[in-house]
Amino acid sequence: MSNSNDPILAAGxxxxxPGRRGPQIAVVHRPHRADWSLPKGKVDPGEHVLHAAVRExxxxxxxxxxxxxxxxxQHYQALGQDKLVFYWxxxxxxxxxxxxxxxxxxxxxxxxxxxxxLLTYPRDADLVQEAMDLPLSTPLIVLRHAxxxxxxxxxxxxxxxxxxxxxxxxxxxxxxxxxxxxxxRDLYSSDAVRCQESLRRYAQTISATxxxxxxxxxxxxxxxxxxxxxxxxxxxxxxxxxxxxxxRPVLPTLMSDIGALNGADTGALDPKLAPGEFxxxxxxxxxxxxxxxIAIERHSL
Numbered sequence: 001m002s003n004s005n006d007p008i009l010a011a012g013x014x015x016x017x018p019g020r021r022g023p024q025i026a027v028v029h030r031p032h033r034a035d036w037s038l039p040k041g042k043v044d045p046g047e048h049v050l051h052a053a054v055r056e057x058x059x060x061x062x063x064x065x066x067x068x069x070x071x072x073x074q075h076y077q078a079l080g081q082d083k084l085v086f087y088w089x090x091x092x093x094x095x096x097x098x099x100x101x102x103x104x105x106x107x108x109x110x111x112x113x114x115x116x117x118l119l120t121y122p123r124d125a126d127l128v129q130e131a132m133d134l135p136l137s138t139p140l141i142v143l144r145h146a147x148x149x150x151x152x153x154x155x156x157x158x159x160x161x162x163x164x165x166x167x168x169x170x171x172x173x174x175x176x177x178x179x180x181x182x183x184x185r186d187l188y189s190s191d192a193v194r195c196q197e198s199l200r201r202y203a204q205t206i207s208a209t210x211x212x213x214x215x216x217x218x219x220x221x222x223x224x225x226x227x228x229x230x231x232x233x234x235x236x237x238x239x240x241x242x243x244x245x246x247x248r249p250v251l252p253t254l255m256s257d258i259g260a261l262n263g264a265d266t267g268a269l270d271p272k273l274a275p276g277e278f279x280x281x282x283x284x285x286x287x288x289x290x291x292x293x294i295a296i297e298r299h300s301l
Contacts, residue, residue: 007075007082011053012040013065013090014131017109025115025128028060029106035120036108038127040085048174049086050181050299057090061107062098065090066183069137069282069295071130074123089131093183137282137294139182140236141243142254144273146171146301148194160192160217168194171276174301176202179243182280186242188235190217195245198276202243213244221250229257239285248273255279258293268296276301 015026015038027036041056043049050067057065071087098107110118112132116125146168154162164172179202187203187210189195195217196210203210213231214220221228232254235244246254251271258281259269268279277300283291 007084008078009043009049009052010040010083010085011043011049011056012038012085012087013053013057013067014071014087014128015039015057015061015063015065015090015092016131017092019109019111021111023132024109024111025131026061026063027108027110027115027118028104029108030103031105032102036118037120038087038124040087048178048299048301051177053086053088053090054177054181058096060104062096063092064094064096066093067181068139069134070297071127074127076123087127089134135284135294137284138239139184139241140238140281140283141179141182141184141278142232142251142258142281143175143198143243143245143278144248144251144275145190145192145195145198145245146175147275160219163193164197168198168275171301172198172201175199175276176205178278178299178301180205183241184243186238186240187211187245188213188216188242189245190214190220190247190250192217192247195247198245199243213246216244216246216250218247218249221247221253225253229253233257236281236283236291243278268298270298274300 016023026039028039029036039057039060043052053067054065057063068089068091071089074085076083115128119125147165148162148168149165187199187208189199189210189212191212191214199210215227215231228250235242251273255269255271280297281293282295284294285291
């Protein structure tokens, strides 16, 4: 339960699209504040911050975004209370149609110099500059499967057949909008039932097939840990938005190899993920070289 001393949480995006003279940025006019700002809004009670960023952008601009790398979190006072606003660089996923209202009555697409001059608050102008300085990237999500049925409660002979618990099924449902926020298209899973079930709801949502990866199972990793690491590195080189679902004992090996890639703070690569927790690896590709990590973020349910 929150109290009056807790900061206000909000989420937003620097929404971009290609333009004839380079990338354009969406800025919104708020009539009740008479200012030009970036699409953002408060996180609803119980709402995940990723979902809030997508929802607020949709509500204010009529555009469903695909999230890219995280940007600097804004921290300031609003009506005497601390406010934290989490931002991501984002691209257009789908256009639902702008509907002006009392919150936002105009959306403009402008280039960087125009955005810096139009935005009311210097912190927003700095955020736009930060977003434009980032190279293009593609996410790879490493997910620990949702909460499984306890081993003591499972009657089967093979642990790989142990399914998700009721809590785990709820977590799998909660993962759907979060994976969707990053535009995940390719799904990879250990051959264990609990991993496949963690992704099945999302796979059904986007009509995708789950690719089975025995090397990323507990048993496969125990027998050939290097094979598991090599397989993840293969997937790191795939230039598509992807998710890999695996197990707690496999994560230290995978995170160690990921940490060998340069370009980002690897502090988020602690392999101790809770059930349903995941790490997002934002990869920038240049030519035929190995991907460079430009950002890493970590999210729980």
